[in-house]
Amino acid sequence: MSKVNSRKIRLSHIADQAGVSMMTVSRVLNNQAHVKVDTRQRVLRVANELGYTPHASARALSTGKTRMIGLVVGSITSEYLLEIIRGVTDETRQLGYNLVLITSGHNREDELTQVTYLMGGLVDGILLVLPREADRFLKLVSNHNLPSVIIDHRSNEVNLPMVRAANREGMKEMTRFLIQLGHQRIGYIKGIQGDGTCHERLLGYQEALAEAGFSYFEELVRQGDYEAYSGEISSSELLLMNEPPTAIIASNDQMAFGVMATAHRLGLHIPEQLSIVGFDNIPSSARMVPPLTTVHQPLYDMGREAVRMAVAGIEGEAITGRVMVLPTRLVIRSTTGLPRDKKTQPIYSLPAIQEGMES
Amino acid sequence: MSKVNSRKIRLSHIADQAGVSMMTVSRVLNNQAHVKVDTRQRVLRVANELGYTPHASARALSTGKTRMIGLVVGSITSEYLLEIIRGVTDETRQLGYNLVLITSGHNREDELTQVTYLMGGLVDGILLVLPREADRFLKLVSNHNLPSVIIDHRSNEVNLPMVRAANREGMKEMTRFLIQLGHQRIGYIKGIQGDGTCHERLLGYQEALAEAGFSYFEELVRQGDYEAYSGEISSSELLLMNEPPTAIIASNDQMAFGVMATAHRLGLHIPEQLSIVGFDNIPSSARMVPPLTTVHQPLYDMGREAVRMAVAGIEGEAITGRVMVLPTRLVIRSTTGLPRDKKTQPIYSLPAIQEGMES
């Protein structure tokens, strides 16, 4: 057992000072009923004077609840994650929980074990922003019966609750917007295969093409990895084709930044010679020159909702299989315009769109 | 007491299965000596089969250590913080700790209490990236005798250990660089007064001016708040003066972004008509058009070092008053050049400078 920390104030000290039992003190500090008003006052006063702070571990051991929620992320890199974290911290705070931030790193075997370890009694619930190889994580998590919520991912393999955006609809709308501007050859840069949302966005792109009666050309679709550099590479390939696209859709903003860099390098004017769009609407996208047209994904709200769902689970609700899909919205800025050689062609019907410079 | 979770594997289960006492199991799992090799093997095998994960709260209660470190931040907003968080998570992970992310919010009275509460037994050590009104926090923290480390702040009022960058030197070097380019009227946008580093950076600016034999003009120095918008406002004021500066130093990158926006709005070419520099070197600064010249502050490393220092304190070292100052370095990109009307003037001695496009 540990050496007694003589400085630290305990429940028993308050009990002694106030002339009541520990139990009464406990009741007072937990705002429970059945305590006489003046007893309560006295206890509170003493607790305050002594500067008492409850001992989290002891309480956790006794109640079986840590009042902590774990957020598991692959690595801390992008603003994308920052938005989610903001939402998560705000909501955990509001609901009286604390956030444990866990990076799963590069997901080697021992790191899985590490995360498993953490889940043992450390947190009451888990939020997952999935790393590359999601499957093993999902299996691991579904084995534990901790309330767990997946953020921004789609999986048919596990039955865990999820919070995500309307990826398909958002991308469909954006593709439709480009088509309405007059674009007919639209390049597309995919994200990472296994993450589910990648596929959804591609579907949206395909549906919008089909709707307009356009063919789907494999050659216009490139594989990216959500990093700026892959956007740079993929767009180079696309733009050096015999018949290059007049618009390029990157399936996240970071890759769109890469496309912008390529366009800059090739001396292409944006949007006169090339339209570019992203997905996410991270803060930087508004600061780009020119500011990036993109699909806003409500990452902050997704973070908040995920926490709510997890807490619901912690409090006993059955959340298994629950899926929450939040709407996206187009943010039309300045990287999109009429296709080159089409400057005179009429625009038929632009959807009602709101400009958003929320930086 | 809580209802017994029948599913969860306990130490006692392993003890039963392996035919030893709990104590032996405990020893094995904590890698302690004095256990026969085959006993150890057997225990490990059983633990593995049963999928045992230790109960964090119980262990914490018993040892008096939670193996968690709290990171207190005002609010999750900027990339600035993201870099620090990256460093902190990487190092906590490496040292076998977990990170609890605590937002102090807008620092009203009850939120102070909230944070105090959290410090009671929840974490073994605390890292502080200070919110606006730092003083009360500092007092609060120094009252508790938890190992605490302050990141990117300077204070003479408390004796807590600190990790920060060489703000004065960095800013001095940058100002000197502008002077060497030929700039004589250099505007300066300050950060938030009370945070200490703000003052240091201003000192660097002043020293470089004095060194060059220039006067310090109050009118060239404006009050900002580290947000882009204040950079926009302050630079407007500066540029509308009778004799506007030919260069503007923003004491962080976000404000420099605001200055760039203003320059853009006024139709000023960068850097031909106005040189702009920032401080921090957050990832976005490399993506600006043109890419921002700035002072690199090793935020990631500061996060790591802060963790190391806190852990040293947790392990019993005396860290009070320890101060670690990490070097900065100039990152010369494309927002700086010769002052207007000075295009023909020779540049005397440019310091050896490395270009950094680390995006």
Added chain:
DNA sequence: GTGAAAGCGCTAACAT
């Protein structure tokens, strides 16, 4: 090398 007993600080359950 191993085990038994005691206790970390708190709260649930059952008194009164």
Added chain:
DNA sequence: ATGTTAGCGCTTTCAC
């Protein structure tokens, strides 16, 4: 409205 008892799951101490 308040107190007593027992125990959360683990580790420390001390005995063997």
